Amino acid sequence: MFSDIEAAFKSLASCLQTLRMYGQAHPLFEKSLDNAYAAFEDALAGRAEMVIGIVGEELAFEKEILFDLGRFLRPTILYLKERNIERLAFLRGLNREELSIFISFIGRPKEDFKGDLQVPLNLAGVGHINIGK
Numbered sequence: 001m002f003s004d005i006e007a008a009f010k011s012l013a014s015c016l017q018t019l020r021m022y023g024q025a026h027p028l029f030e031k032s033l034d035n036a037y038a039a040f041e042d043a044l045a046g047r048a049e050m051v052i053g054i055v056g057e058e059l060a061f062e063k064e065i066l067f068d069l070g071r072f073l074r075p076t077i078l079y080l081k082e083r084n085i086e087r088l089a090f091l092r093g094l095n096r097e098e099l100s101i102f103i104s105f106i107g108r109p110k111e112d113f114k115g116d117l118q119v120p121l122n123l124a125g126v127g128h129i130n131i132g133k
Contacts, residue, residue: 005061006069008043008090009052011036012103013076019107024100033103037096044092054086080106083113086133094128102129 011032018032043050053060054077058070070077080086083106101124117131 002061002064002066004039004043004045005050005052006066008036008039008050009059009069009073011039013073015103016076016079016107019103024104033096033100036103037099040090040094040099044090044094047092049089049091051087051089053088054081057081082110084117084133085113085131087131089130091128091130098126098128101126 015029015032015036018026018029022028040050051061055065057074057077059066059073059077080088085106102121105121105124105126121129121131
């Protein structure tokens with residue numbers, strides 16, 4: 001039922017890991033970003049927005065806790081929580097460039113994540129992703 005949501009979040013986690021290992025200029029990051037963007041296009045095809053929340057150490061979509069996905073992506077969940085990100089909203093109209101900027105943004109050191117996290121995203125031109133607590 002939520003396989004497209006799970007695929008999108010798994011691809012986001014994979015892309016983030018690829019960024020951290022190889023950097024943004026590496027061809028593997030570009031391929032990973034393409035995969036993530038395709039997964040988000042699929043997930044957003046039938047909905048106006050996709051909101052993922054982190055509840056404790058689990059992922060939630062709508063009223064469902066995605067236990068299996070949470071166990072699989074525990075390191076990514078903890079990584080996001082360290083950066084004060086517990087809510088991610090992806091809106092229809094998301095483009096590849098916005099996703100790339102977003103992944104680069106969350107790939108920064110945790111010390112950079114203070115205050116309203118939405119402001120730097122908006123200033124960077126990301127209008128279809130909202131993050132926060």
